[in-house]
Amino acid sequence: MIKNYLRSAWRNITRHKFISFINIFGLTVGLACCLLIITYIFNELSYDKFNEKADRTYRVTRIFYTQQGVESLHLSAVAPPFGPLLQTAFPDIEKMTRVLPNGSTVVHYKEKVFNENNAFCADENFTSVFSLDVTKGDSRTALNEPYTVMLTEAMAHKYFGDADPIDKTIALDNNKHEYKVTGVFKPFPVNAHMHPEILISFNTLKDSLVYGEKQLRTNFGNNSFYTYLLFPKGANAERVGSQLSWFLDKYVHFNGMPPNIKTSNVTQLTLQKLTDIHLRSHLDDEIENNGDITRVYIFSVIALFILLIACINYMNLSTARSMLRAKEIGIRKVVGAQQKEIIRQFLSESVLITWIALVLAIIISALTLPYINKVSGLTLSIFSLLNWKILGFIIAMPFIVGLISGIYPAMFMSSFKPVRVLKGLIKTGAGGLSFRKVLVVLQFSISIVLIVATTVVFQQLQFIQNKSLGFNKDYVLNMGYYRSLNPSFDSFRDELLKNPAIKEAGRSSRVPSGRLLDDQNASVMQGDSLQPIKLDLKYVTADYGFIPAYGIHIDAGRNFSRSYVSDTSNFIINEAAVQMLGWKNAQNAIGKDMMYGRVKGKVIGVMNDFHFESLHQKIIPLLLTLPAQGYYNNLSIKVDGNNMRSAISTIETTWHHYLPEVPFDYTFMDKKFEQLYNSEQLQGSLFTIFACIAIFIACLGLFGLSAFTISQRFKEIGVRKVLGASVPQIVLELSKDFLKLVLVAAIISLPIAWYAMTIY
Structure with missing residues (x-):
């Protein structure tokens, strides 16, 4: 039975090549966009989940309040004493680790000099909290001793070539101190909120003139230390978070602060899930630029819009060509076919078309993904779709899309009465025609919303680029000062x-x-x-x-x-x-x-x-x-x-x-400001690409529908020309029905687009 359905479906696809091409092409482009967006969304949602203990790891953040109790600053880093004090106050905390970015770090090895920007001081618990893949050395003791470092494989090869780096020394601190290499590790994956390439033993800071052991224990004003807490399995981190005000009032008191003022009225600590940092954290002084969960929601909606428009195209073209298949349906009913069997036939046809489109979409996605990466600066991979969490959804997609696309045409065409069909009395009917109009209005309403949104995003980017900053950022070189x-x-x-x-x-x-x-x-x-x-x-x-x-x-x-x-x-x-x-x-x-x-x-x-x-x-x-x-x-x-x-x-x-021992390294100020808006540029580029594709699919469907309608009105066009109608008059006559629908779509969608852009 299924084999017969598929054979019949294939014959109908090949018999009506033009309509089938538009259906397959529209669905292919729509599914390809969905696959690309799913790849992007999955990448955004996967940040920091490579850590085996990510679900029970939290970062400590710090809020400052004005005298009026208004939040004035929310830092992603805290002062150095907080980590040890928290571990003392709350036995629920299993491990604590602190990370301090070392800024621009000059590295010397023999006559070679390098300037590195991803060096971090990390304490000995770093490898217990984060899943660091150590390929050489002992991860448990590598950062215990002062003046020791761990390097990524790339850094080790950069300094020492193919030689074994363990126990070799490099010089830091402007060549003042030598550090022994005690470990080599694989770098964190791209989907991590930080990417250290050099890990310096935190105990080294105890000998530092800037910090020192006393400063690390008593300085509550230097909020430069990213502090992470690891909780045991089953521990209630929220309970600890609810007691942080009590903790501050008991353990922290600033010099000069009146005794009647509680510390928790001036500053507050919060706990933030490690897996929330990339998408839900936009705090002051983040280690790296983060993503935005709102962007994930926006692109999810765009993916649904694109797929919906492609499905609407299929519905419209299928119902529009119903007259071409009316006799086929009538004969099937005469020889005993039931309505449910005819519905299965049309659904199997739409599922087959969707499967063909999905295969083509996977090929197109694989070919276009490098371009998307180049435009957006991302590092997406098509192989991420092989993850079991989304592979099942992708396999089910042809059935879901096929069902959505084909259910209305199947119900509509299977309802034809065989007697009226075979006598030639059947018409598409006002109901069917009206529903097609609703679908056309719907898809162009979506398209117009996307056009307006794209225009607003583009104007915002232009505003950012052209806005006067109040100073001249052009041709200014920035360098670290020593x-x-x-x-x-x-x-x-x-x-x-x-x-x-x-x-x-x-x-x-x-x-x-x-x-x-x-x-x-x-x-x-x-x-x-x-x-x-x-x-x-x-x-x-x-x-x-x-x-x-x-x-x-x-x-x-x-x-x-x-x-x-x-x-x-x-x-x-x-x-x-x-x-x-x-x-x-x-x-x-x-x-x-x-x-x-x-x-x-x-x-x-x-x-x-x-x-x-x-x-x-x-x-x-x-x-x-x-x-x-x-x-x-x-x-x-x-x-x-x-x-x-x-x-x-x-x-x-x-x-x-x-400065003969310091590498010459500089950046331009205008480039620094561009980097501030990388997130907006990325969103704008991707948004524009996918919005244009959605608009293209909608126009493609309208083109197919109008072309099919014109093909059914050849005699009318001929009569009009014989009676003296000009080409512009005929074009206007054929287009006015569609133009009315587009106008209705504009009236409906413009207020929606204005409201959406206002709240966003």
């Missing part, structure tokens, strides 16, 4: 400026594109004395060249100057700070006394407001201070865009002269 350059920086800068292609060089603790996370207590004059105020006033240490390097406009007052020794005790603020401090205007702020941290001085300048952070954050009050000891992390050099090669050549030569 304190060993402090004694000779003026000579270094003078050497650079001898080249006319180099305009300015300035140092700072942070550079635009990064988050403003540093703040201290402030005091301003109220009456005759300085009164402390609790304000969200962030600061950046900057030297004389920082403002001119970025072309930041001074609205009132002046920049820091070498002519004024007292400037190390003075401040420059932005307009947002002026408003927050309650001063009338920029000019009124000049000369005001204030204290920030332990520095007492005057406001000597007011900058225009500019976007130090990304456009996702509003402009916040900012203060620049000139440190007496030269505390800087970044070097910014403004160059002439017309003489880029000359400028970079001079910078590199001068760099190697003053």
Whole structure:
């Protein structure tokens, strides 16, 4: 029976080649898009699940509140004492591990010098919490001793070639200390929220001048340590999370905080599932850029829309050509075929077409996936579809899609009365025609929503690219700054400026594109004395060249100057700070006394407001201070865009002269800002691609339906031409019914699209 159904279905497919081609092609493209989106969604949902203990691993995050109890900052990292204290306070915690990014790390091996960006300090429990595939060395003891490191296989080969790296030494800390290699591991997969390539023993930090053993035990202000907790099987992590306020009030108290103020009123800790970090965490100072669960939902809806449009095409074309198969149905009923058998026949035909489309879709997906990866920057693989969790769904897809696509045509055509069919009295009927119109309106409503959404996304991306940031980010080179350059920086800068292609060089603790996370207590004059105020006033240490390097406009007052020794005790603020401090205007702020941290001085300048952070954050009050000891992390050099090669050549030569043991490495500021919006660019690219495909499938279905309709009206067209109708008149006559449907779709979909884009 099934064999007969399939044979009959194949004959009908080959007999009506044009309609069959459009059906198969539309379903193929729709299924290919679904497979690609499923691959993307599965990749997003799989983050950090390679860890065997991922389901019971949590990250500790920290929230800060204003005096009014409003959340002002939510950090993904916490202070170093919290991890050990949490393990002491809660016996439910099985293991605790801390990770500290080491920033730009210079590695020396013999005469070779490398600059690495994925070095992390990790304590000895790191390999107990995370599933680290160690290929050489003992994972249980590799990070126990200070001045030991573990390397990825790629890093080990990079430094030592094919030689065994175990017990060999590399030099870090500007060649001050040697570290013994105690282990080699395979890198974390792409679907991990961090990708360390060098793991430095956490115990090394106890000898550090910046941290030290006491700082690691008592410093609750340095929130740079990513802290992870592993709970035993069956333990209730939510119970621990509910007691974190009690924990803070018992174990943590800040110097200078009034005794009647609870610590939990000022700051709070939360627990975050490891598997939630990539899609549900958009906190300050994340290790890497994360994805977004909203994007997963959006692309899931797009996949359903695309498949629905392809199914609607099949329904429309199948019911439209029903007259061609009316006699076949009538004869089948006359010879004894029951309605359910005819329904099975048509459903088997739609399932067969869907199976053909699925095979073609898999081939197309495999061929187009490299292009999708190139456009989006992702590393998706078609082999991820072989996972048992989605393989069953893919196998069932032809039956599901075939049933959805074929059920209405099967029910509609199997209802034909044989007597009326064989007498030629059957018509498609107003009901069938009306339902086809509803389907056309539905698919074009979806298409118009996608067109509007694509337009809005594109305009948003254009806005991001063209929005004035309040400073000039073009042709600014950024490099890490090394304190060993402090004694000779003026000579270094003078050497650079001898080249006319180099305009300015300035140092700072942070550079635009990064988050403003540093703040201290402030005091301003109220009456005759300085009164402390609790304000969200962030600061950046900057030297004389920082403002001119970025072309930041001074609205009132002046920049820091070498002519004024007292400037190390003075401040420059932005307009947002002026408003927050309650001063009338920029000019009124000049000369005001204030204290920030332990520095007492005057406001000597007011900058225009500019976007130090990304456009996702509003402009916040900012203060620049000139440190007496030269505390800087970044070097910014403004160059002439017309003489880029000359400028970079001079910078590199001068760099190697003053810092011979440090590799020359730089980035452009405009590239840094582009990276801030990689997520939006990715979403925009993928959204546009899939939306255009959905629109194409809808137009393809309308083309097939109109072509079939025209083929049934050849005689009418001939009569009209004989009677003198022009080509434009005939085209208008044939198109007006479809144009009306598209107009109705626009009236329905435009308000929906506007609302969807507003809430998104």
